[in-house]
Amino acid sequence: MNLVTTWTTLKESDSANLVLCVDFTETGRAEAGFPDLLAKMDYDGTFWHVSPPAVAPGADIDGAAYVRSWFEPLKASGRKVHAVMGYCIGAVYAAELVKLLEEEQGEAPRLILFDPEPTSLENIYFQFGKVFGILSSILNEEDVAETREAMDRPLQQEGVTVEGYATQLYAKFRDVGHRAFDRAGLDPEYSEEMWGTFSAFLSFLTYADHLDPWEGWQRATAVSSSNPRNGLNGLRASGRDAVVAEELRFDKGHDVLLTDDEIARAVTKLLER
Structure with a gap:
């Protein structure tokens, strides 16, 4: 790569x-x-x-x-x-x-x-939560519930790694976010730019664990x-x-x-x- x-x-x-x-x-x-x-x-x-x-x-x-x-x-x-x-x-x-x-x-x-x-897992949770909060205005109740579950559930399980947690969050929020962007009629180019920034941020948090x-x-x-x-x-x-x-x-x-x-x-x- x-x-x-x-x-x-x-x-x-x-x-x-x-x-x-x-x-x-x-x-x-x-x-x-x-x-x-x-x-x-x-x-x-x-x-x-x-x-x-x-x-x-x-x-x-x-x-x-x-x-x-x-x-x-x-x-x-x-x-x-x-x-x-x-x-x-x-x-x-x-x-x-x-x-x-x-x-x-x-x-x-x-x-x-x-x-x-x-x-750490807690740090990923906290930082992701801040980004999640910024975008929450365009999310519906189902979007919020799905994302919250993806944030909370792994922290209650054993053996979850920082990279595994971040990967799950990224996949879930990209899915939820795309639905929200489509509903809001946001420009696809802006959407991809936003996901590029978001993925870079999560990677910055993740690869430090290595x-x-x-x-x-x-x-x-x-x-x-x-x-x-x-x-x-x-x-x-x-x-x-x-x-x-x-x-x-x-x-x-x-x-x-x-x-x-x-x-x-x-x-x-x-x-x-």
């Missing part, structure tokens, strides 16, 4: 410093993203943001091949990467990219993570919010203590972690080290 990943320029600079940003924002989420952070930062560098391939969960690939498609354009660019930043589940991929880049350029880029956490970020995170600086369920706070609450090289804790919400002035200044200092 030919996976196509592109890197979008968020900020251009004549500086040799290239910083990669790993996050998924195309679903119109409420949380701030890396463009919000850069607007508050005073750092002379070029920033690229990943646009992952639109591949559906359950495709015949694994997490290593998925991330390799991100790495190949970087390798082809000939640019040396100064730092990699990852938000939430993007932190899993950020650690994998640092490992690949270290092999390529002989030294590891700095790794900065914002509320890092692995993917990767092991724990060793890579040991060299990272983590920027933690005060939200008890997010990032390292949530991991500790569940009994798992992820080890990072350094943790900067802020009394800020998870949703504003990438748009806070104090955090922007702290990240600028990290990149200037």
